[in-house]
Amino acid sequence: xxxxxxxxxxxxxxxxxxxxxxxxxxxxxxxxxxxxxxxxxxxxxxxxxxxxxxxxxxxxxxxxxxxxxxxxxxxxxxxxxxxxxxxxxxxxxxxxxxxxxxxxxxxxxxxxxxxxxxxxxxxxxxxxxxxxxxxxxxxxxxxxxxxxxxxxxxxxxxxxxxxxxxxxxxxxxxxxxxxxxxxxxxxxxxxxxxxxxxxxxxxxxxxxxxxxxxxxxxxxxxxxxxxxxxxxxxxxxxxxxxxxxxxxxxxxxxxxxxxxxxxxxxxxxxxxxxxxxxxxxxxxxxxxxxxxxxxxxxxxxxxxxxxxxxxxxxxxxxxxxxxxxxxxxxxxxxxxxxxxxxxxxxxxxxxxxxxxxxxxxxxxxxxxxxxxxxxxxxxxxxxxxxxxxxxxxxxxxxxxxxxxxxxxxxxxxxxxxxxxxx
Amino acid sequence: xxxxxxxxxxxxxxxxxxxxxxxxxxxxxxxxxxxxxxxxxxxxxxxxxxxxxxxxxxxxxxxxxxxxxxxxxxxxxxxxxxxxxxxxxxxxxxxxxxxxxxxxxxxxxxxxxxxxxxxxxxxxxxxxxxxxxxxxxxxxxxxxxxxxxxxxxxxxxxxxxxxxxxxxxxxxxxxxxxxxxxxxxxxxxxxxxxxxxxxxxxxxxxxxxxxxxxxxxxxxxxxxxxxxxxxxxxxxxxxxxxxxxxxxxxxxxxxxxxxxxxxxxxxxxxxxxxxxxxxxxxxxxxxxxxxxxxxxxxxxxxxxxxxxxxxxxxxxxxxxxxx
Numbered sequence: 001x002x003x004x005x006x007x008x009x010x011x012x013x014x015x016x017x018x019x020x021x022x023x024x025x026x027x028x029x030x031x032x033x034x035x036x037x038x039x040x041x042x043x044x045x046x047x048x049x050x051x052x053x054x055x056x057x058x059x060x061x062x063x064x065x066x067x068x069x070x071x072x073x074x075x076x077x078x079x080x081x082x083x084x085x086x087x088x089x090x091x092x093x094x095x096x097x098x099x100x101x102x103x104x105x106x107x108x109x110x111x112x113x114x115x116x117x118x119x120x121x122x123x124x125x126x127x128x129x130x131x132x133x134x135x136x137x138x139x140x141x142x143x144x145x146x147x148x149x150x151x152x153x154x155x156x157x158x159x160x161x162x163x164x165x166x167x168x169x170x171x172x173x174x175x176x177x178x179x180x181x182x183x184x185x186x187x188x189x190x191x192x193x194x195x196x197x198x199x200x201x202x203x204x205x206x207x208x209x210x211x212x213x214x215x216x217x218x219x220x221x222x223x224x225x226x227x228x229x230x231x232x233x234x235x236x237x238x239x240x241x242x243x244x245x246x247x248x249x250x251x252x253x254x255x256x257x258x259x260x261x262x263x264x265x266x267x268x269x270x271x272x273x274x275x276x277x278x279x280x281x282x283x284x285x286x287x288x289x290x291x292x293x294x295x296x297x298x299x300x301x302x303x304x305x306x307x308x309x310x311x312x313x314x315x316x317x318x319x320x321x322x323x324x325x326x327x328x329x330x331x332x333x334x335x336x337x338x339x340x341x342x343x344x345x346x347x348x349x350x351x352x353x354x355x356x357x358x359x360x361x362x363x364x365x366x367x368x369x370x371x372x373x374x375x376x377x378x379x380x381x382x383x384x385x386x387x388x389x390x391x392x393x394x395x396x397x398x399x400x401x402x403x404x405x406x407x408x409x410x411x412x413x414x415x416x417x418x419x420x421x422x
Numbered sequence: 423x424x425x426x427x428x429x430x431x432x433x434x435x436x437x438x439x440x441x442x443x444x445x446x447x448x449x450x451x452x453x454x455x456x457x458x459x460x461x462x463x464x465x466x467x468x469x470x471x472x473x474x475x476x477x478x479x480x481x482x483x484x485x486x487x488x489x490x491x492x493x494x495x496x497x498x499x500x501x502x503x504x505x506x507x508x509x510x511x512x513x514x515x516x517x518x519x520x521x522x523x524x525x526x527x528x529x530x531x532x533x534x535x536x537x538x539x540x541x542x543x544x545x546x547x548x549x550x551x552x553x554x555x556x557x558x559x560x561x562x563x564x565x566x567x568x569x570x571x572x573x574x575x576x577x578x579x580x581x582x583x584x585x586x587x588x589x590x591x592x593x594x595x596x597x598x599x600x601x602x603x604x605x606x607x608x609x610x611x612x613x614x615x616x617x618x619x620x621x622x623x624x625x626x627x628x629x630x631x632x633x634x635x636x637x638x639x640x641x642x643x644x645x646x647x648x649x650x651x652x653x654x655x656x657x658x659x660x661x662x663x664x665x666x667x668x669x670x671x672x673x674x675x676x677x678x679x680x681x682x683x684x685x686x687x688x689x690x691x692x693x694x695x696x697x698x699x700x701x702x703x704x705x706x707x708x709x710x711x712x713x714x715x716x717x718x719x720x721x722x723x724x725x726x727x728x729x730x731x732x733x734x735x736x737x738x739x740x741x742x743x744x745x
Binding site: 386 | 423424425426427429430468473477494496497498499530531534536537538619620623624626627630631632643662664665668672676677680681713716719720721722724725726728729731732733735736738739
C-alpha cells in the first residue's frame with residue numbers, strides 16, 4: 001500500500017523531455033550541448049541551469065540522461081559541502097567518466113546551498129573540476145548571478161529556465177488528473193495552475209493534497225488555499241495582529257509574514273469582521289484599514305514609499321488597538337481572502353468589459369474605465385430594449401457578437417440584434 | 423430615432439456650436455482666430471464639455487483634417503511615466519506640416535497621472551513648446567503639479583445650469599422625434615446633475631424603450647443603469663449583518679461595475695431617511711463626505727465603503743440598545 005502515499009511530484013515526474021512543462025529552447029540548448037560531447041570535449045565543459053525553484057531544471061537533466069542513454073551521477077548541496085567532499089565524489093566521477101562504455105553526466109544540484117565560510121573552497125573546488133572535466137558537468141542554481149559564482153560562471157554554458165505559463169502548468173495538471181482518474185471541475189485546475197505562479201512542483205503538491213482519494217474536485221474544495229507554504233505562517237501573523245495586545249507586538253508580527261503587504265492587507269481585511277464582535281470595535285478596525293488604504297493611495301500617487309510605514313501602522317497596530325469590548329471569538333478559523341478568489345473568477349468578465357471599453361474609447365473620447373462604468377450600463381438597457389438601435393450602435397462601435405451577447409446577456413436577444421446587422 | 427450613440431452624434435463640432443461655458447468658448451475662439459494656443463488646463467466635473475471644447479478648438483484651428491495634427495491620450499488608461507517618455511515625446515517633438523507650426527495633444531483625465539509622470543511631462547512641455555501645445559483635461563486641477571499649472575492657461579468648467587441643460591436635451595429630443603415630457607426632463611436633470619454625457623445617455627436609454635419619456639421611465643433607467651440596491655445594503659448593515667452588507671457592496675462593484683462615487687451618492691441620499699438615531703445621521707454624513715473625497719483620490723472603493731458600512735452596523739446597534 002505504500003505506493004498510495006508516493007508524492008505526486010515524484011510519482012508523476014516526467015520521464016521524457018516531451019512531458020516537461022515549458023522551457024523548450026532551454027531543453028534543446030542543453031541537449032545540443034550534451035550531444036556535442038560525442039564530437040570531443042567542447043570549449044565549455046559545464047552547463048549551468050538556473051531559474052526559480054520547481055520549474056523542472058533537475059527533471060530536465062534526468063529526462064535527458066534517460067533519453068540519451070547516459071548515466072547520471074547526482075549530488076546536491078546537502079551531500080557535498082566542503083572542498084574535500086566535492087573532490088572525492090565529483091572529481092572521481094568526472095575524471096574517469098570517459099573510461100566506461102556508458103557515458104556519464106555529473107549533476108551538482110542546488111549550488112545556492114553552498115554558503116559562506118563553512119563551505120569555503122567549495123565553489124573553487126567545483127571550478128577546478130569544471131576546468132578539467134572529461135564528461136559533461138551540469139550545475140543547477142536558482143541564482144547563477146550570485147557574485148560567488150563569477151569565476152565559475154565563465155566556464156559554463158549558461159542556460160536560463162523560466163517560469164512556465166499558467167497554461168503550461170495547467171496541461172501538466174490535466175495529465176496527472178487523467179492518470180489518477182480524477183474529475184475536477186472546470187476551474188479547479190486553472191485556479192491551481194494560476195496560484196502556483198509557475199512553480200510546477202508546488203502546483204502538483206497542492207493538487208495531491210486536495211485531490212488524493214477523491215474522484216471529483218470542486219472549486220470550493222480548493223478555493224480556501226493560500227499561497228504556497230504560507231498558510232501556517234500567515235495564520236499566526238493574522239492572529240498576532242487581530243488579537244495583538246500591544247501596538248508594537250502587532251507591528252512586529254509583520255516581520256514574520258511571508259507575503260507581501262498587499263496580500264497581508266487582504267487577509268486582515270477578510271478576517272477582521274468575524275473576530276471583532278463588538279460593533280464599535282469593528283467600526284474602529286475597519287476605519288484603521290481604510291486609513292491604511294488611504295496611505296497606499298498616497299504612495300501610488302507620490303511614488304514615495306516612505307509612507308509605507310503608516311500603511312503598516314494602521315493595518316497592524318490600528319487594527320489591534322481597535323479591540324475594546326470584543327471577546328475572543330471562540331474558534332473561528334481564518335479564511336483566505338474571498339475578494340481575491342472573486343477577482344480571479346471574474347477575470348474573464350473584466351477582460352470582456354475592458355475590450356468593450358476599448359471599443360467605446362475609440363469612438364467616445366473617454367477612458368476605458370469610465371467607458372465601462374458610465375457608458376456600458378446604458379448600452380445594456382438599450383441593447384435589451386431596442387434591437388435595431390442596438391444593432392446600429394454595435395456596428396458603429398464595431399462590437400463582435402460575443403461582445404453583444406455579453407452586453408445584452410441572452411443568446412436570443414443577441415440573435416435579434418445580429419439579425420438587424422446583416 | 424437614430425441608431426448611434428447620441429452623446430457622440432450631438433457632440434458640438436465647432437466652438438460656434440457650443441452653447442454652454444460661454445466665457446471659456448469666447449477665449450478659445452480668440453485662440454483659434456489668432457492661430458495661437460497656449461498650454462491649457464481644462465478643469466471641471468465630468469460631462470461639462472472639456473474634451474468637446476478641446477476637439478472643437480482643434481477643428482477650428484486645422485479644419486477638417488484636424489485629426490492629423492491632434493493626439494488624444496487618456497491618462498487614466500496610460501498613466502505611467504513611459505507613456506510620457508515615449509508616446510508623448512515622439513508626438514510632441516515632430517514638426518507639424520501646414521500653416522500652423524504646432525500640434526495639439528489632448529491629455530484627458532490628466533489628474534490621474536502619477537506625479538513622476540507629471541514631472542517628466544513638464545520637461546517635455548517646455549522643450550517642445552514650439553511644436554506642440556498641451557491641453558490637459560482634469561476633474562481637479564489641484565491634482566496637477568504646480569510647475570505644470572504655472573505653464574498653463576487655466577479654464578474652469580462648471581456643471582451646466584438648468585436652462586442650458588434643458589436646451590441641449592430638448593434639442594436632441596426634437597431631432598430624434600422623442601416625446602419628452604416636462605417631468606422627464608426634470609428627472610434627467612435631477613439624476614444627472616448637469617453632467618451632459620450622462621444626461622444624453624439617460625435620454626437615449628429611456629427613448630430606446632419606445633415610450634414617452636416621463637420621470638418614471640427616467641428613474642427606472644437610472645435604477646437599472648446602476649443596479650446598486652444601496653437601500654438593501656444599508657438596511658442589511660443597520661440590522662447588524664456586516665458581512666452580508668459587504669457582500670452586497672462587493673457584488674455591486676465587482677459584478678456590476680457600479681462606480682464607487684455613484685454608490686456613495688446614493689448612500690448620502692439614504693442616510694437621512696434611514697432608521698438610525700438622529701445624532702448619527704450627521705456623523706455618518708461627515709464620514710460619507712470624507713470617504714467620497716478619498717475615492718476621488720483613488721482609494722480602494724470596497725475598503726473605504728465597508729468602513730462606512732461598519733459605522734452603520736454600529737449605529738444600528740445603538741438603536742437596539744435604546745429599545
